[in-house]
Amino acid sequence: MSLFDLRNVSYAYSRGETVLHDISLRLEEGKNLGILGESGSGKSTLLRLMLGLAEPDQGVLEANAAPLDIRSRSRMQAHRRFAQPVFQDPYSSLDPRMRIGKALAEPHAALGLGGDARQEIARVLAEVGLPEDSVDRRPRAFSGGQRQRIAIARALIARPRVLLADEPVSALDLSTRVRVIDLLDRLSKDITLVLVSHDVAIVAALCPRLVVLQNGHIVEAGETRRILDDPQHDYTRMLLSSLPRLPDPAKEPA
Ligand SMILES: Nc1ncnc2c1ncn2[C@@H]1O[C@H](COP(=O)(O)OP(=O)(O)O)[C@@H](O)[C@H]1O
Numbered sequence: 001m002s003l004f005d006l007r008n009v010s011y012a013y014s015r016g017e018t019v020l021h022d023i024s025l026r027l028e029e030g031k032n033l034g035i036l037g038e039s040g041s042g043k044s045t046l047l048r049l050m051l052g053l054a055e056p057d058q059g060v061l062e063a064n065a066a067p068l069d070i071r072s073r074s075r076m077q078a079h080r081r082f083a084q085p086v087f088q089d090p091y092s093s094l095d096p097r098m099r100i101g102k103a104l105a106e107p108h109a110a111l112g113l114g115g116d117a118r119q120e121i122a123r124v125l126a127e128v129g130l131p132e133d134s135v136d137r138r139p140r141a142f143s144g145g146q147r148q149r150i151a152i153a154r155a156l157i158a159r160p161r162v163l164l165a166d167e168p169v170s171a172l173d174l175s176t177r178v179r180v181i182d183l184l185d186r187l188s189k190d191i192t193l194v195l196v197s198h199d200v201a202i203v204a205a206l207c208p209r210l211v212v213l214q215n216g217h218i219v220e221a222g223e224t225r226r227i228l229d230d231p232q233h234d235y236t237r238m239l240l241s242s243l244p245r246l247p248d249p250a251k252e253p254a
C-alpha cells in the first residue's frame with residue numbers, strides 16, 4: 001500500500017499560471033523519496049498539496065489510501081497525525097516568545113493525541129538528541145541546528161508515518177547540516193521521508209527514490225542510484241553537474 005499516491009495532479013495558484021503539471025508519484029513505506037529541482041520548479045508547492053494546505057485543480061491525491069478532502073476537519077486532523085512538515089528556516093518556524101515545552105505541548109493538544117504530554121515531550125526531545133530541560137528555554141537559547149531539531153521534535157509529537165521536509169538543512173551551516181542529515185537518516189528507520197532539496201548529495205544519501213522536477217513537470221523519476229549513474233534527461237544532467245555538494249565528512253578537519 002502506498003503512503004501517498006498522486007495521479008495526474010495539476011495545480012495553479014489563484015489566477016496564476018499552472019505551476020504543477022500532470023504530476024504522478026507514489027510514496028512507498030520505507031522508501032524515502034527525494035524531490036530535486038531548481039528554485040521555482042514547484043517543489044514546495046508539491047509539498048503544500050501533500051500537506052493538505054492546498055488542493056489539486058486536477059487529478060487525485062490519495063494519502064494513507066484515501067483521497068485527501070482538505071475541507072473535512074476530521075480528515076485533516078487525521079492527516080496531520082499521518083504526515084508532518086519540517087520547513088527550511090528554523091528561525092521563523094518557532095515562535096520566539098514561546099518556551100520549547102509549550103511549543104511541543106501545543107500540537108499534542110491540538111491533534112488530540114493520547115498519552116501523557118510531558119512524557120511525549122521527553123520522548124521527542126530524546127529522539128532528536130536535546131536535553132529534557134530544553135522545555136524551559138526559548139528558541140533564542142538554541143543554535144540553528146538545535147532549532148531545527150526542535151522543529152523536528154514538534155513534528156515527531158504526532159508519531160507521523162511520513163515527514164515532508166522542505167530543504168530542511170539549507171539554512172544551516174555545513175557542519176550542522178551533516179548532523180541534522182544523520183538525524184533524519186536515523187528517523188527514517190521508522191518514518192518515511194519526502195525530502196525536497198536542490199542538493200544531489202543529500203538526496204543521494206537519504207533517498208532510494210527520486211523525482212526530478214523542472215518547471216512543474218516531472219522529467220525523470222525512479223531509483224536514485226540509476227538516475228545519478230545514468231541520467232536520461234538534459235535537465236537532470238545539468239543539475240548533477242552544477243549543484244553544490246556536501247563536503248565529504250572524512251575530509252573535514254576534526
Ligand atoms: N503563493 C504563491 N502565489 C503565486 N505563485 C506562487 C506562490 N508560491 C510559489 N509560486 C510560484 O509557483 C512556482 C513554484 O514555486 P515553488 O513551489 O515555491 O518552487 P520551489 O520550491 O521549487 O522553489 C514558482 O513560479 C513560484 O513563483
Ligand SMILES: [Mg+2]
Pocket residue numbers: 043044045166
Ligand atoms: Mg521551495
